Amino acid sequence: xxxxxxxxxxxxxxxxxxxxxxxxxxxxxxxxxxxxxxxxxxxxxxxxxxxxxxxxxxxxxxxxxxxxxxxxxxxxxxxxxxxxxxxxxxxxxxxxxxxxxxxxxxxxxxxxxxxxxxxxxxxxxxxxxxxxxxxxxxxxxxxxxxxxxxxxxxxxxxxxxxxxxxxxxxxxxxxxxxxxxxxxxxxxxxxxxxxxxxxxxxxxxxxxxxxx
Numbered sequence: 001x002x003x004x005x006x007x008x009x010x011x012x013x014x015x016x017x018x019x020x021x022x023x024x025x026x027x028x029x030x031x032x033x034x035x036x037x038x039x040x041x042x043x044x045x046x047x048x049x050x051x052x053x054x055x056x057x058x059x060x061x062x063x064x065x066x067x068x069x070x071x072x073x074x075x076x077x078x079x080x081x082x083x084x085x086x087x088x089x090x091x092x093x094x095x096x097x098x099x100x101x102x103x104x105x106x107x108x109x110x111x112x113x114x115x116x117x118x119x120x121x122x123x124x125x126x127x128x129x130x131x132x133x134x135x136x137x138x139x140x141x142x143x144x145x146x147x148x149x150x151x152x153x154x155x156x157x158x159x160x161x162x163x164x165x166x167x168x169x170x171x172x173x174x175x176x177x178x179x180x181x182x183x184x185x186x187x188x189x190x191x192x193x194x195x196x197x198x199x200x201x202x203x204x205x206x207x208x209x210x211x212x
Contacts, residue, residue: 001101001136003059003070004051008041010064019087028085032062034092035069045084052076052085055104056138060090070095070133093133100130100166103137105173109145113176118149124173127155128166135162147176 008030011018019029022042032039041064051060051073062069071090078085093099105125114120127140137160142153156169 001057001059001072001133002138003061005061005063006043006047006051008043008062008064011040011042014040023086028088030088030090032064032069032071032090032092033074034071039064039069043088048085048088052088057101057103057136058138059093059133062090072099072101072133095133098130098132099136100128101136102126102128103140106139106141107174108141108143111144111147111176113147113149113151116149117179118176119179120144121175121177122173123175124155124171127158127173129160129163130166131163135160142174144174147174149176149178151176 009027011022011029022029026045027042028045028048030041030043032041041062043062051058057072060071060073062071070093072093073088074091075089076085077087091099103126105122105127107120107122111118111120129136129140140158142158144153147153152172152175154169154173155165155167155171158165158173
């Protein structure tokens with residue numbers, strides 16, 4: 001897990017008026033949970049952007065009054081009209097203990113099945129994992145280059161050192177499906193569509209050159 005350093009300032013007062021004043025000063029009210037009593041603090045809005053506006057899951061090393069806390073974003077609240085962040089909840093992490101995180105899925109490569117006319121399906125765009133903070137990546141990268149028509153990758157197929165997938169093993173993350181037209185064309189004894197010309201025989205495929 002990549003880590004970003006943040007400097008936080010304790011909040012002397014907690015409430016709507018204090019939060020509004022902080023936002024006018026371009027600071028974001030935050031709370032850190034999981035390290036004893038909830039810790040209320042504020043962070044410079046610009047410094048917080050790399051943590052908030054990213055598709056990756058990252059760790060945050062928050063320094064408050066000389067004490068550093070490893071954490072990750074648990075919840076963030078945005079302005080209903082603008083895109084600036086109003087409030088952030090952080091969850092404290094222990095580097096020696098496992099935690100659960102939600103990762104965005106990044107597909108790498110063009111599936112073999114798509115090159116054959118199949119259609120790519122990605123029903124799970126986010127997956128939950130469990131592991132120690134150091135073993136949790138920013139994103140869940142899945143190489144789909146060898147994925148053929150009617151093949152799938154489920155949670156049970158994802159094997160990453162130090163990580164456990166959270167969820168039903170049979171849940172499909174990505175698949176290549178045969179398109180409906182190709183299914184109809186492949187059906188034995190299928191009649192040509194009304195008004196369509198008879199299909200021509202396919203030319204024999206050329207043999208691939210031998211690898212040296």
